[in-house]
Amino acid sequence: MVDIIEISIVAVGTFLAMAMFSTLYGKSNPLYSLAEESYLGFGTGLTIVINVLYIWKTGVVNIQAGDWILTFGLILGLMILLRMNKNYNWIARLGIAVVLGAQFALSFRTLIFTNFIQQISATIVPLFTGTGTELLYRWTITICVIVMLTFFLYTTELKGPLLWSSKLGEYLLYIAFGAIFAQTFMGRLGLFTGFMQNYTVPPWQTPYLLASMIIVLAIVIILDRTKTIDKWIPEE
Amino acid sequence: MSEFLKSRTLQLIIMISAFLIVFVPYFTSIPELSTFSTKLITITAIANAFTLVLAVYSQFRRGINIVQKRRRGWYFKVWMMLSIVLMCIFALLGQDTGPYHWVMFAIINPLSSVNYGILAFYMASTCARAFRARNMKALFLLSAGIIVLLYQAPLTGAFFPGIQPIALYLNNTFAMAAARMFLISVTVGGIVFGVRVLLGQEPSVIGVGKEA
Amino acid sequence: MANNGGILKFMAEYDRRWIYLLIFVVVVAPLLQPLGFPISVSPDTEVYHKILADVKPGDKVLFTLDTEFSGYMEIQSGIIASMRILLNRGAKICVAVGHPEATSIPQLVFDACSAELTAGGYQYGRDYVNLGYILPNESAVAALAEDFHSTVRQDAKGASIAGTFLDDVKDWSSWALIADFTTGLGTAYLRAHFALRGTPMTVNVIGVMSPTERPFYDSGIYKAILNSMRGGAELEYLIGHPGPGMTAMDAFTLGHYLLIGFIIIGNIGYFGYSRRQAKKT
Numbered sequence: 001m002v003d004i005i006e007i008s009i010v011a012v013g014t015f016l017a018m019a020m021f022s023t024l025y026g027k028s029n030p031l032y033s034l035a036e037e038s039y040l041g042f043g044t045g046l047t048i049v050i051n052v053l054y055i056w057k058t059g060v061v062n063i064q065a066g067d068w069i070l071t072f073g074l075i076l077g078l079m080i081l082l083r084m085n086k087n088y089n090w091i092a093r094l095g096i097a098v099v100l101g102a103q104f105a106l107s108f109r110t111l112i113f114t115n116f117i118q119q120i121s122a123t124i125v126p127l128f129t130g131t132g133t134e135l136l137y138r139w140t141i142t143i144c145v146i147v148m149l150t151f152f153l154y155t156t157e158l159k160g161p162l163l164w165s166s167k168l169g170e171y172l173l174y175i176a177f178g179a180i181f182a183q184t185f186m187g188r189l190g191l192f193t194g195f196m197q198n199y200t201v202p203p204w205q206t207p208y209l210l211a212s213m214i215i216v217l218a219i220v221i222i223l224d225r226t227k228t229i230d231k232w233i234p235e236e
Numbered sequence: 237m238s239e240f241l242k243s244r245t246l247q248l249i250i251m252i253s254a255f256l257i258v259f260v261p262y263f264t265s266i267p268e269l270s271t272f273s274t275k276l277i278t279i280t281a282i283a284n285a286f287t288l289v290l291a292v293y294s295q296f297r298r299g300i301n302i303v304q305k306r307r308r309g310w311y312f313k314v315w316m317m318l319s320i321v322l323m324c325i326f327a328l329l330g331q332d333t334g335p336y337h338w339v340m341f342a343i344i345n346p347l348s349s350v351n352y353g354i355l356a357f358y359m360a361s362t363c364a365r366a367f368r369a370r371n372m373k374a375l376f377l378l379s380a381g382i383i384v385l386l387y388q389a390p391l392t393g394a395f396f397p398g399i400q401p402i403a404l405y406l407n408n409t410f411a412m413a414a415a416r417m418f419l420i421s422v423t424v425g426g427i428v429f430g431v432r433v434l435l436g437q438e439p440s441v442i443g444v445g446k447e448a
Numbered sequence: 449m450a451n452n453g454g455i456l457k458f459m460a461e462y463d464r465r466w467i468y469l470l471i472f473v474v475v476v477a478p479l480l481q482p483l484g485f486p487i488s489v490s491p492d493t494e495v496y497h498k499i500l501a502d503v504k505p506g507d508k509v510l511f512t513l514d515t516e517f518s519g520y521m522e523i524q525s526g527i528i529a530s531m532r533i534l535l536n537r538g539a540k541i542c543v544a545v546g547h548p549e550a551t552s553i554p555q556l557v558f559d560a561c562s563a564e565l566t567a568g569g570y571q572y573g574r575d576y577v578n579l580g581y582i583l584p585n586e587s588a589v590a591a592l593a594e595d596f597h598s599t600v601r602q603d604a605k606g607a608s609i610a611g612t613f614l615d616d617v618k619d620w621s622s623w624a625l626i627a628d629f630t631t632g633l634g635t636a637y638l639r640a641h642f643a644l645r646g647t648p649m650t651v652n653v654i655g656v657m658s659p660t661e662r663p664f665y666d667s668g669i670y671k672a673i674l675n676s677m678r679g680g681a682e683l684e685y686l687i688g689h690p691g692p693g694m695t696a697m698d699a700f701t702l703g704h705y706l707l708i709g710f711i712i713i714g715n716i717g718y719f720g721y722s723r724r725q726a727k728k729t
Contacts, residue, residue, distance in 0.1 A: 041318070045322065048288060048320070054581055070275070101258070105255045108430060109259055118667045119420055149420070172414075180415075184359070185704075186677075190522035191654070192471075234310075274595045277590045281584070284584070345549070389705055392701075394486040
């Protein structure tokens with residue numbers, strides 16, 4: 001037996017979701033604006049709540065447990081907030097400098113390995129030993145990485161072998177983009193399918209979904225036909 | 237003294253010191269240094285969480301400006317600001333049940349899902365209208381795209397297993413090589429940028445003056 | 449001839465709202481009335497399944513959800529199927545979340561796997577813990593990797609984690625596996641501060657991230673990669689427990705075929721009408 005709270009969640013959720021989909025009609029409308037501002041507002045509120053809880057659990061609780069040095073985290077955070085004040089925003093820059101310096105160090109000490117050295121070493125692989133399939137894969141990857149890189153060389157004039165390498169790289173990039181586009185579409189379709197599945201399983205939710213679709217479409221068409229669709233939407 | 241506190245030099249000294257405190261211990265095995273480094277990392281994690289306040293402040297400032305000037309659709313901004321406050325109040329009433337839980341599942345989750353799900357339509361529309369085999373490069377792109385699309389539909393592989401090796405070859409070589417190439421290039425660019433910031437040649441990053 | 453011109457012109461210049469409508473219909477209809485298309489399993493999913501199935505009883509697994517709720521809609525099949533495998537293997541599971549919208553997801557996953565939790569005699573605290581939102585940025589992930597207990601003292605509901613299985617966790621080396629479910633940035637931090645140091649890591653990515661994360665799988669940083677909703681459906685098939693992934697594969701299949709159809713129609717319209725019109729002018 002489904003209770004009234006669950007029904008209200010599904011009814012409001014489907015209505016707002018279809019309101020957001022109403023942008024597909026081709027014109028901005030007040031239902032879309034309602035959905036957009038609701039998401040912005042409640043989403044921001046959620047982020048505030050979760051971050052405050054994080055500061056509490058990681059900062060305050062640990063300080064209460066005796067880790068007093070973390071007080072500097074709260075002080076630095078408050079310093080950063082002074083960015084909002086014209087007279088004292090130089091204090092914020094000191095806090096931002098600490099955070100930036102630490103963040104750069106965290107990135108530098110690992111990105112060099114994961115994104116650079118290990119990627120290059122994974123490209124330089126044995127090209128004359130292995131099975132037929134392995135050799136095909138390895139040669140393709142090695143050639144692709146090298147010629148694709150030459151396509152993006154802008155600091156030197158491309159002539160001779162570099163020019164041919166660049167042209168080959170361009171064609172191979174198009175093959176790569178074709179494959180990447182297909183995977184990107186798979187992701188987007190998956191997002192949409194998953195969302196629809198959420199409101200078709202269990203089946204009692206389907207009438208609310210269909211009703212929301214019809215109601216939202218009807219409202220948008222009526223607003224469009226009566227030429228009032230632009231009257232209530234926020235200014236760009 | 238106050239001029240020194242406001243100077244770019246001090247900010248650079250602080251930034252480089254913080255950098256070294258976190259960077260150097262990673263490559264050494266001095267326990268005290270590692271502990272101090274970890275503490276600084278935790279401190280910056282906490283400080284980072286405060287930056288959200290700046291984003292909320294600018295949201296409210298913009299919203300109040302629109303409401304004061306009564307620009308078209310100002311009531312939506314009132315609703316937006318009200319919903320921020322309401323969500324914070326609901327959180328105080330409890331997060332597992334009650335209005336917080338209701339808003340989470342009735343408003344935030346569905347709208348978040350649609351936010352990205354709607355891109356499927358735009359992608360399909362763009363593909364249908366822009367993907368034309370006008371020349372050899374476009375033909376290569378289309379061919380690779382269609383082969384991988386066919387493979388990604390699970391039904392195809394069940395009836396035509398031969399498509400799997402071709403599609404996997406395209407994905408695991410060409411696509412991966414392109415991704416690797418971008419990764420290497422972007423990382424080099426990122427490191428160069430980071431070094432420039434540490435040397436004080438990109439002061440705009442910490443909000444000071446012009447570039448060197 | 450005029451008739452052909454009409455059809456070809458339509459193929460070249462139809463209103464895009466027909467595309468939107470057809471996508472809606474093609475996705476929703478199979479969800480309402482499943483067609484039962486068969487699916488095939490890719491090598492990536494087989495490797496992923498093997499890595500999870502090799503987890504030993506008592507191994508500590510960090511189950512991270514770096515996903516907005518929209519991403520959960522896509523990869524929920526992989527998340528739930530992975531959790532089932534780990535519960536059946538008797539692993540100790542610590543759930544952590546990297547996005548505010550994902551704070552509601554752990555309970556959904558536990559509810560979906562309630563049968564496995566009961567069958568395995570799982571007890572909260574002794575066998576599994578939900579830490580909630582503890583991965584907001586890179587500094588937080590790095591601190592967690594270097595000194596777990598100086599960063600985390602409470603679970604998602606504010607209860608102390610003292611006395612749970614997490615007492616034995618010191619740093620990155622204490623974890624037998626990181627199972628990451630992601631739509632974004634948090635994965636890069638886990639990769640940099642855990643996987644790079646040697647913690648085995650698997651990822652379940654949304655389709656958009658699949659090409660960008662594959663280089664890390666190829667270079668050995670990730671032990672396995674599960675791709676999008678299809679990977680989740682394949683995993684459900686492998687473990688013999690159909691779920692949301694397999695149910696959605698009919699819609700998934702038809703959606704892909706529809707896009708291919710649009711591309712072909714568009715090209716027929718282009719070569720049969722638009723290009724000729726351009727040549728005439």
